Amino acid sequence: MKDASINVLGGPLETCSTAPLTGFFRNGCCDTGPADAGQHTVCALMTAEFLALSKYLGNDLSTPRPEYGFQGLKPGDRWCLCAARFLQAHDEGAAPQVRLAATHRRTLDVVPLEILQRYAVDPV
Template sequence: MLEKDADINVLGGKLAVCGMEPVTGYFRDGHCNTCADDRGSHTVCAVMTAEFLAYSKYVGNDLSTPRPEFGFVGLQPGDRWCLCASRFLQAHDEGCAPRVDLAATHRRALDIVKIDILKDNAV
């Protein structure tokens, strides 16, 4: 079993659930928990938008197309997903970042994204 980092959010509190429908997270437990093996740092709880989903598909990470062979239903606007912190920052820099649930965003996201950027995109 992989050892999870402490479940603390970017605000210093207990990490809230990000999404259960579809279930998200590196550990597929609904939380944006992380560990040393999570190379992508799936730590930002993002609320999907059509603009972000189109952008993500354009840059090679199609999150909207169902992939039943992986048990992935595909995301739609409004779905919450634990996004890689670097992808969030890239989308922010391109002007199409999704909204962020700060209570459900793991503090390890701060290794990659400044808190001010997360707060500027908060729901």
């Protein structure tokens, strides 16, 4: 079960990435629902700096894990990040850019819109 697919701007949630395939539901969108405890709702454009921070904090997103069908992320890939990890990266000065139209509105439970807008790659 998933929440309504609405973005932080109030419109329909756009696809974040299908290559690599992202999202808690692995549908290419940053959809969320009750089962998504990590709230994977921020559509982010990966950077080397963010990937290094994430690895340092214990979530290695860059190393391939073929046993899970995960090829590993590289700079330029789009990925649905946990809202709290995005906010932590913002606090550390290493937040990646985001696509607001592909970022789920539930992100606003954790990250203020004003912060997301600072990193927006899409026009507001």
